[in-house]
Amino acid sequence: MIGIGILSGMAVTLRNFVGSYFEKDRLITVQYPEERETLPENYRNFPFLVYDTDDAAAGLRCVACKICEKECPPQCIYIVKSDDKKPDYMGKLQLYPKVFDIDISVCMSCQICVEVCPFEAIKMDKVFELSCRERFDTLLMRKEELSKSNIYYHKIHPVEAAEVDANLAAAAEAKKKKA
Amino acid sequence: MNMSSRAERSVVEGPRDGTSPVIPRDPSTALGMTTRLDGELLEVSMGPQHPSTHGVFRMNVALDGETVVKLKPVFGYLHRNHEKIGENTSYLGSMPYTDRLDYFCSLTNNWAYALSVEKLAGIEVPERAEYLRIILAELTRLQNHASLLGFLLSDMGAWGTPLMYAFREREKILDLFESLAGSRMMCDYMRFGGCRVDAGPDWIGRAKKVLDAFPRFLDEFEKLLVSNEIVIARTQHIGKLTADLAISAGITGPMLRASGVNYDLRKVDGYGFYPRFKFRVPLGDHGDTYDRLMMRVLEMRESIEILKQAFEQIPAGPVMNPKVKLRSFRPPVGEAYGRIEGPKGELGFYLISDGSSNPYRYRVRPPSFINLTILEDLCLGHTVADVMVILGSVDIVMGEVDR
Numbered sequence A: 001m002i003g004i005g006i007l008s009g010m011a012v013t014l015r016n017f018v019g020s021y022f023e024k025d026r027l028i029t030v031q032y033p034e035e036r037e038t039l040p041e042n043y044r045n046f047p048f049l050v051y052d053t054d055d056a057a058a059g060l061r062c063v064a065c066k067i068c069e070k071e072c073p074p075q076c077i078y079i080v081k082s083d084d085k086k087p088d089y090m091g092k093l094q095l096y097p098k099v100f101d102i103d104i105s106v107c108m109s110c111q112i113c114v115e116v117c118p119f120e121a122i123k124m125d126k127v128f129e130l131s132c133r134e135r136f137d138t139l140l141m142r143k144e145e146l147s148k149s150n151i152y153y154h155k156i157h158p159v160e161a162a163e164v165d166a167n168l169a170a171a172a173e174a175k176k177k178k179a
Numbered sequence B: 001m002n003m004s005s006r007a008e009r010s011v012v013e014g015p016r017d018g019t020s021p022v023i024p025r026d027p028s029t030a031l032g033m034t035t036r037l038d039g040e041l042l043e044v045s046m047g048p049q050h051p052s053t054h055g056v057f058r059m060n061v062a063l064d065g066e067t068v069v070k071l072k073p074v075f076g077y078l079h080r081n082h083e084k085i086g087e088n089t090s091y092l093g094s095m096p097y098t099d100r101l102d103y104f105c106s107l108t109n110n111w112a113y114a115l116s117v118e119k120l121a122g123i124e125v126p127e128r129a130e131y132l133r134i135i136l137a138e139l140t141r142l143q144n145h146a147s148l149l150g151f152l153l154s155d156m157g158a159w160g161t162p163l164m165y166a167f168r169e170r171e172k173i174l175d176l177f178e179s180l181a182g183s184r185m186m187c188d189y190m191r192f193g194g195c196r197v198d199a200g201p202d203w204i205g206r207a208k209k210v211l212d213a214f215p216r217f218l219d220e221f222e223k224l225l226v227s228n229e230i231v232i233a234r235t236q237h238i239g240k241l242t243a244d245l246a247i248s249a250g251i252t253g254p255m256l257r258a259s260g261v262n263y264d265l266r267k268v269d270g271y272g273f274y275p276r277f278k279f280r281v282p283l284g285d286h287g288d289t290y291d292r293l294m295m296r297v298l299e300m301r302e303s304i305e306i307l308k309q310a311f312e313q314i315p316a317g318p319v320m321n322p323k324v325k326l327r328s329f330r331p332p333v334g335e336a337y338g339r340i341e342g343p344k345g346e347l348g349f350y351l352i353s354d355g356s357s358n359p360y361r362y363r364v365r366p367p368s369f370i371n372l373t374i375l376e377d378l379c380l381g382h383t384v385a386d387v388m389v390i391l392g393s394v395d396i397v398m399g400e401v402d403r
Helices: A004-022 A067-071 A112-116 A150-156 A158-178 B003-009 B027-032 B082-088 B094-099 B106-121 B127-156 B161-181 B201-225 B229-235 B243-248 B254-258 B289-313 B367-372 B375-379 B384-394 B398-402
Strands: A047-051 A077-081 A097-103 A122-124 A147-149 B042-046 B058-064 B067-074 B334-342 B345-353 B359-365
Touching: A004 B201, A004 B229, A047 A150, A067 A077, A067 A112, A112 A122, A147 A150, A150 A158, B042 B384, B058 B384, B067 B375, B067 B384, B082 B094, B082 B359, B094 B106, B106 B127, B106 B334, B106 B345, B127 B161, B127 B201, B127 B229, B127 B289, B127 B384, B161 B201, B201 B289, B229 B289, B229 B384, B243 B254, B254 B289, B254 B345, B289 B384, B345 B367, B367 B384, B367 B398, B375 B384
Parallel strands: A047 A147
Antiparallel strands: A047 A122, A077 A097, B042 B058, B058 B067, B334 B345, B345 B359
């Protein structure tokens, strides 16, 4: 009989309407600024630079090797090497980035800089509330804004950060044995 | 009308013997009422801002009354120079760009590109990574087909409701993608020689839970859609595509199979570990919009079967081939074409290497672009309102059409 199909479809929508008030797995709306969901461990959006000690300038792991600048697909990283060397967190003399800029209006969050970095110096951040009223300078992250501590890295990616720390400690141990 | 029997009848295995019934139709009856008395044609430019053109697609349609007599697709509004960018970045650097081709199914795009580079350089993929790829590709197929059905019904005038039901299910799958790959749509997950990160046991548990809940959505959606008289009137015998035309125009994917041609790259090519899986290839009878619609529902049911087997069989082990160096990756001189059965059809990447770190030629075979080429043949003789429905059933994403 004509019309039966429409009526059975209406029954489905009615059941869904009622269910949206009572079914537990349906009540999924999060009242965003007041309530927040925890982001998954692997979530990524923009890169940041990791430093180890309390001093952001002295403890920066980055040695300005420019690999990430070269590999970045949209070319959003700009690095100027330092003229002098200074000791890094392990006491070895290294170059450091005089300028390290990331234009996050160009960055496409692909994580390739993280994958190619041999020093575990650049990692992905989870901050996503970055809207601003100005298009250029506020979206160009300077070295000072990008530098974040290893403690912060542990907070946002606990499993990954623990792995990285273990790898770095193993590498340092191996070096000591050689020397 | 008993629709479940029709749904079962549409699934057959193996080639046709040519005895399928053909529904007779007299095209002149559709024209009679609407021909303008002065015989003048009206030219309408639909799009690129039309809400039902799935992005920035434009059609120049010549109308006789309400009947389409000529249709010229215009595209290129979303052109981003994908292929030339691919020739000027490293092999690894092109991987995140492939996400942006068909932004509904970034994981199948990743797989197709990774497959062609693996062919080019002769890289082997660990077993667990192959299973993860199949799991993610089938999840992508589920969410692509679900959202397509929602959009198609929205085009037909079922505002919002089916689309919201479909997006509710898609959301669960996107959450899985987010917790594994870090991003909901721009996953950038696969690498040459494996996958970027491993899926933990809790992820697999969550994915199984999502999968168990999915058939309920399909049943509900079928009840909403299959027996609805309006849907039947709007889709059956509309936009009929014959098997001959489909083959000669290079149509692939669900659209080709809805016309009754048994061609599924998962069976034909047997890439990845698909030969290890038991699944059927749904085939359509008539090749009209209704068949293309039902094809997606049936394919989702088969995808669920594949996923169930994959979760049972998935072995432990590494997900990345340790020999592959992603940084300064240089494949040997040569060329390769890697193709997979994407949710929209055959997605292929053709790469020519001259031994440097960039491909010499990087060519994409986009399924939705090639499936769009026969739009005029499908639409002629139908009304303007049908054009939107037919376009919706082709399943295009402009990011892939324009590249």
